Amino acid sequence: MAKSDGPRTDLGAPVPKSLKDGGTIEPVREILWGSAAGVRKYETAEEVPADMWKLLVKLMVVQADTEFASIQQHRPWLDRAPTLEDRWIEARIVADEARHGLQACRILRDFGEEGQKMIDELLGKEEGHHKLDAFNMKFDRWSDVGAFTCFVDRVGVYQLRAFQECSYGPLARAMPLMLSEEQLHLNFGASVLRRIAKDEAKYYGDKAEAQAAVNKWYPRALDMFGHSNSETSRKAIALGLKRWTNEEARERFIQEVTPLTNAMGLELPPSDFDRHIL
Ligand SMILES: [Fe+2]
Ligand SMILES: [Fe+2]
Numbered sequence: 681m682a683k684s685d686g687p688r689t690d691l692g693a694p695v696p697k698s699l700k701d702g703g704t705i706e707p708v709r710e711i712l713w714g715s716a717a718g719v720r721k722y723e724t725a726e727e728v729p730a731d732m733w734k735l736l737v738k739l740m741v742v743q744a745d746t747e748f749a750s751i752q753q754h755r756p757w758l759d760r761a762p763t764l765e766d767r768w769i770e771a772r773i774v775a776d777e778a779r780h781g782l783q784a785c786r787i788l789r790d791f792g793e794e795g796q797k798m799i800d801e802l803l804g805k806e807e808g809h810h811k812l813d814a815f816n817m818k819f820d821r822w823s824d825v826g827a828f829t830c831f832v833d834r835v836g837v838y839q840l841r842a843f844q845e846c847s848y849g850p851l852a853r854a855m856p857l858m859l860s861e862e863q864l865h866l867n868f869g870a871s872v873l874r875r876i877a878k879d880e881a882k883y884y885g886d887k888a889e890a891q892a893a894v895n896k897w898y899p900r901a902l903d904m905f906g907h908s909n910s911e912t913s914r915k916a917i918a919l920g921l922k923r924w925t926n927e928e929a930r931e932r933f934i935q936e937v938t939p940l941t942n943a944m945g946l947e948l949p950p951s952d953f954d955r956h957i958l
């Protein structure tokens with residue numbers, strides 16, 4: 681086959697044209713990992729194998745539950761955050777989490793009556809009755825908002841990244857937008873914590889308060905990855921749904937937040953400190 685002209689990568693393949701240059705984006709149609717790698721992704725609930733059906737519904741219920749729970753946690757700070765800018769970002773975060781909850785419920789809707797029953801239950805959940813501990817704790821202080829969005833939202837990002845290009849097409853395609861919105865949340869969280877730690881009372885609280893918030897939320901964030909030897913997480917990988925085991929994802933997270941926290945002049949407690957799920 682004659683080689684076409686134009687720029688080439690180091691390996692000699694043509695550099696794909698961007699959309700702007702009149703190129704196209706090729707969607708990934710095949711399952712990329714797990715026992716069905718190479719087979720076409722599942723695009724409707726009817727195509728999803730029975731063992732994956734159950735797990736996918738369970739994962740979407742947990743996902744939606746965290747989104748709706750965090751709205752309840754943020755709500756009191758919409759008109760109590762220290763600055764006007766902080767209040768505006770709080771409002772944006774609440775709107776984003778509502779959209780993420782809706783997104784997860786749209787996937788549940790694919791699963792007919794069973795999915796709808798789950799949505800009805802999710803919408804009736806009161807504060808303090810959610811699946812994960814991190815989402816049953818109140819934001820008593822503004823430093824809680826900072827540490828929660830810095831650590832807990834960041835774990836959420838790892839969970840979403842684990843779904844990127846997964847074997848269920850509608851879920852895979854929902855990831856890029858959700859990830860870009862979450863990026864704002866965790867950048868905001870890091871900035872709030874940094875300001876509390878460094879600005880010493882000119883903004884809100886002081887370094888000791890920021891450190892207390894780190895000690896409170898970091899263990900709950902680590903717990904969110906789940907048990908280290910989870911059979912479910914191995915199954916999710918085999919089904920092409922998740923990319924990493926719980927322990928792999930937790931390790932990557934620790935590697936990321938350690939320098940970030942130290943740069944604020946704060947310290948992370950040891951990874952086994954105050955843990956509920958190991
Ligand atoms: Fe979210
Ligand atoms: Fe978020």
